[in-house]
Amino acid sequence: MLPTGDPDWASVDIAVPRLPLRLPGISMAGFRQRAPAPVNIAMVAHPSVTLLIDLSDGEGLAYETDGRHGHGSVVAGLLPGGLRTGGQVGECLQIRLEPALATAVFGAPDLTGTVASLRDLWGHGAEQAENALRAAASWDERFTLATDFLARRLGARPEVDPEIAHTWRRTLTHRGRVQINALADEVGWSRKRLLARFRAQLGITPKRAARLIRFDHAAHLLATGHAPAAVAATTGYVDQPHLHREVKSFTGLTPSAVAVAPWLAIDRTTWPH
Incomplete structure (x- = not known):
């Protein structure tokens, strides 16, 4: 233990x-x-x-x-x-x-x-x-x-397909606020192929990846003292209850508990966001 x-x-x-x-x-x-x-x-x-x-x-x-x-x-x-x-x-x-x-x-x-x-x-x-x-x-x-x-x-060892790497980085750059169809058009693939290859190579769907990246942005804003309602609006959640559900889904915690999580507290110093 x-x-x-x-x-x-x-x-x-x-x-x-x-x-x-x-x-x-x-x-x-x-x-x-x-x-x-x-x-x-x-x-x-x-x-x-x-x-x-x-x-x-x-x-x-x-x-x-x-x-x-x-x-x-x-x-x-x-x-x-x-x-x-x-x-x-x-x-x-x-x-x-x-x-x-x-x-x-x-x-x-x-x-x-x-x-x-x-x-x-x-x-x-x-x-x-x-x-x-x-x-x-x-x-x-x-x-x-x-x-x-x-x-x-x-x-x-070979890395993943360049198209998959590009899709991930675009999703990261836009902090999860992306459209799968637009990403598929960017790499010249069909939506179906992008979904299948992304999941096969990274073990996660593009939609789930976008949710994770958006959650990460929201969690760090919470950790720096921003109010949940403001964070929800800034990061593209429908409303504060939507943010609460996503935080609960990824951490099992409430937004107020995530805001003081030690793992995020050290991020302010160590990992510039």
Whole structure:
């Protein structure tokens, strides 16, 4: 079982790359807890595949979801359910990847709704990556090493269809407020083909992806103090009850509870939106 307790972000050092990464669609941040203490954080659904690399000594990172428990580095796909992470975490590297890239990096065609040990996906390569990152002298060196690991894996496997990658990025750019027919016309495919290929390669329908991306935008506005009614209007929900239903669908929480979620609180500092 995970311990109880939210993280004290004031005791956490956060590092982000000082220069843009050379891999578009991938972002990273490093965390170091100055005084290691047990934490328990609920992950909020995000429109990316999230890799948490455990760089701690001792027990390190722990996670649980749907009654399953694990330790060590973990990959959380789109919509990972009730995933909670924590334990005695000293240092951790968090990497977010666009789904189209994650398919190639992890060699899995569908990570939606899944939580998997990095060692199950990378085998011995996971331990090699962890050891190299743990031994690095600085976070800048770690970011460079992680970028190299990911670039090699991207080069070894084909990515998804360019049309699928384009559809995802257009949906992301427009924060979920897109029309499937218009996207199909952009890539020169029929609506039926786009729906089938998108789901086959990313494990989620374009409509569900658009809902997730729009929810993410709304959740971050809530976390920065915007009122639910204003957020609903800004993000294109019909009304405040519609926003409430969507937040409940993705998190099981109310908008007011999502607004103070620790997972989103640190996003304000670490992941510029």
